[in-house]
Amino acid sequence: MTDHLRNVPVVLPTGAPARRRRGLFPHYQWATWLYWVCLVVTGFSMLLTARQDALLTPEGLGIGVLLAALVTLLLTAIIRRLDLFEDEPGPLLLAAYAWGFVAAPTIVVVANDHLISALERVGLASWSAALAGPTDEELIKVLGVVLVLYAGRAHVTRPLNGLVYGAMVGLGFEVSENISYIVQGAIMDPNSDAVGALQVGLSRVLVGFGAHVMFSAIAGFGVAYALTAFRISVARRIGVALGAYLLAWALHFAWNAPEIFLSSSEAGVFASVFLKYVVLILAFVLVFRYARSIDHHWFETVLADQPADVVTPGEMEALRSVHARRAVRKAARRAGGAAESRRLADLQEAQLRLATLLGIYPDGSPPVEVQKQVVHEIRSRLTVPVEVPA
Structure with a gap:
C-alpha cells in the first residue's frame, strides 16, 4: 500500500486468502519467454563488459556501482509512493528495473552505433545524439515496459501502474548508463581513476537527475492506458499510447539536441539545461496528475455502492x-x-x-x-x- 503503513498480517476467515493469488510471469506467455531470453543474453554480455571494466579500473567501477546503488534506493522509494492505492509487487518492479539496467543498455549500445553511423553518412552528425538517443533508447525501454506489463498483466489494472513500471525501467537504464560513463571518465582521467570517476559521476547525477525515469514513466503510462482503459474506444487507447510515447521521444530529443537558441557560453549552456529540465518535470507532472485523476475516479467507482459497514x-x-x-x-x-x-x-x-x-x-x-x-x-x-x- 502506498502509505507504507506496515503491510501488517490480517487475521482471516479459515482457509481464505486476503489477496488474490496471481502468478508473476506465467511460463505459457510469449512475453515471459521473450523477456527472459533477452535478459539472459544481454546479461551475459554485460557480465563480460563488467569483468573488463573491473580489470581496467576497479576504482571507477566501484564508484559507479556505489553511486548507482544510492540513486536506485532514493528514486525507488519515491517511485513506490506514486501509487496511492496499491503496492506494486516487488518482483515486477525488480523485473522492470532489470530490463532497464541490463537488457536495454546492452541492446542500445549496438543500435546506437549503427544509427549514428547512418546519420553521419547523411550529414546529420551534429544531430546524431538528438536523433539516435530517443529513437533507440525510448523504443527499447518501452519494449521492456510492454513485456513487463503484459507478462504481469493480472497486476496491471490502472494506467498509473504503467507509469510506475515505466519509471523503474527508466531508473535501471539511467543508473546503468551512469556507470558506463563513470568508468569511461575514470579511464580518461590522466591523473587519477577515482577523481575522474567522481567528477563524471557527480555531473551525471546532478545534471538531469531522473530524466530517464520521467521519459519512460510517460511512455509507460500510455502503454498501461491502452491495456486497461477498456471502456474507451480502441482508437483512443492507441492514440493515447502513441501520444505518450511521442511525448517521451520529443522530451528526450530536446534534452539531447544541440543548443540553437541560446549562446554557447557557460551561462547559455546552463540556462538551456535548466529550461529543458523544467519543461521535462512539468510534462511529467501533468501526465502524473492525469494518471492520478483516473485513479481517483476508479477508486470512487469501485467503492461507490459499498455499505457503511465496509467503508463510510x-x-x-x-x-x-x-x-x-x-x-x-x-x-x-x-x-x-x-x-x-x-x-x-x-x-x-x-x-x-x-x-x-x-x-x-x-x-x-x-x-x-x-x-x-x-x-x-x-x-x-x-x-x-x-x-x-x-
Whole structure:
C-alpha cells in the first residue's frame, strides 16, 4: 500500500486468502519467454563488459556501482509512493528495473552505433545524439515496459501502474548508463581513476537527475492506458499510447539536441539545461496528475455502492490521499492511543485491498467477500469512531 503503513498480517476467515493469488510471469506467455531470453543474453554480455571494466579500473567501477546503488534506493522509494492505492509487487518492479539496467543498455549500445553511423553518412552528425538517443533508447525501454506489463498483466489494472513500471525501467537504464560513463571518465582521467570517476559521476547525477525515469514513466503510462482503459474506444487507447510515447521521444530529443537558441557560453549552456529540465518535470507532472485523476475516479467507482459497514463516506475521503490517512490515524491516536491508531491503519489497508479486488472481480465474488469479512473483523476491534479532520 502506498502509505507504507506496515503491510501488517490480517487475521482471516479459515482457509481464505486476503489477496488474490496471481502468478508473476506465467511460463505459457510469449512475453515471459521473450523477456527472459533477452535478459539472459544481454546479461551475459554485460557480465563480460563488467569483468573488463573491473580489470581496467576497479576504482571507477566501484564508484559507479556505489553511486548507482544510492540513486536506485532514493528514486525507488519515491517511485513506490506514486501509487496511492496499491503496492506494486516487488518482483515486477525488480523485473522492470532489470530490463532497464541490463537488457536495454546492452541492446542500445549496438543500435546506437549503427544509427549514428547512418546519420553521419547523411550529414546529420551534429544531430546524431538528438536523433539516435530517443529513437533507440525510448523504443527499447518501452519494449521492456510492454513485456513487463503484459507478462504481469493480472497486476496491471490502472494506467498509473504503467507509469510506475515505466519509471523503474527508466531508473535501471539511467543508473546503468551512469556507470558506463563513470568508468569511461575514470579511464580518461590522466591523473587519477577515482577523481575522474567522481567528477563524471557527480555531473551525471546532478545534471538531469531522473530524466530517464520521467521519459519512460510517460511512455509507460500510455502503454498501461491502452491495456486497461477498456471502456474507451480502441482508437483512443492507441492514440493515447502513441501520444505518450511521442511525448517521451520529443522530451528526450530536446534534452539531447544541440543548443540553437541560446549562446554557447557557460551561462547559455546552463540556462538551456535548466529550461529543458523544467519543461521535462512539468510534462511529467501533468501526465502524473492525469494518471492520478483516473485513479481517483476508479477508486470512487469501485467503492461507490459499498455499505457503511465496509467503508463510510468519511473513510472514502480519507483514503484518497496519504495526508488524509495520516491525519485520521493521528486523530485516532489522540482519542484511543497507539493501539487504536494501528487498528485504523489495518482497516485502511484492508479497505484499499478491497478496492483493488473490486477493480478485477465482481462484487459478491469469493475473493471480494473474503476481503469484506476482513474489513468487518478489523472494524469490530475499533473502540472509537473514525473522525475525518476538516
